[in-house]
Amino acid sequence: xxxxxxxxxxDGIQRRIMGEVISRIENKGFxxxxxxxxxxxxxxxxxxxxxxxxxEFFHELIDYISGESVMIMEVxxxxxxxxxxxxxxxxxxxLAAPGTIRGDFSNEKTQNVIHGSDxxxxxxxxxxxxx
Ligand code: GTP
Numbered sequence: 829x830x831x832x833x834x835x836x837x838x839d840g841i842q843r844r845i846m847g848e849v850i851s852r853i854e855n856k857g858f859x860x861x862x863x864x865x866x867x868x869x870x871x872x873x874x875x876x877x878x879x880x881x882x883x884e885f886f887h888e889l890i891d892y893i894s895g896e897s898v899m900i901m902e903v904x905x906x907x908x909x910x911x912x913x914x915x916x917x918x919x920x921x922x923l924a925a926p927g928t929i930r931g932d933f934s935n936e937k938t939q940n941v942i943h944g945s946d947x948x949x950x951x952x953x954x955x956x957x958x959x
Pocket of ligand 1: 885939944
């Protein structure tokens with residue numbers, strides 16, 4: 829069965845919609861295999877977002893997560909990577925459809941509630957990195 833890495837980002841924790849997000853994941857039929865609520869180190873966040881190191885929003889992205897609590901999850905189910913990306917919605921607020929997590933809970937480019945791996949390869953990398 830396919831596995832993906834999910835992170836509820838600091839705005840999701842602070843706004844107390846963690847339960848809502850977890851409910852959506854479980855209602856879809858996915859199984860949460862492992863979960864942890866903690867404050868990741870800056871180096872862990874930088875490693876996670878290494879592909880964006882050169883982007884102009886990189887520091888904003890790292891500062892937003894640094895020193896704050898996130899919830900990380902290993903989620904298992906049929907086509908978990910692709911289906912979770914569909915449930916999460918587009919990162920551009922103007923393209924995040926209502927009914928998706930971002931479409932329903934965020935209108936921001938950086939503070940967008942949740943992260944989900946974008947490929948099976950990245951899911952394996954991120955699960956090994958975070959757990
Ligand atoms: P993640 O699931 O968090 O990886 O988001 P994504 O795969 O939908 O987007 P991407 O990997 O391209 O970007 C990672 C994160 O960087 C996004 O979720 C945003 O938090 C932030 N981000 C991406 N693009 C922009 C941008 O153009 N401007 C700003 N301010 N933040 C961005």
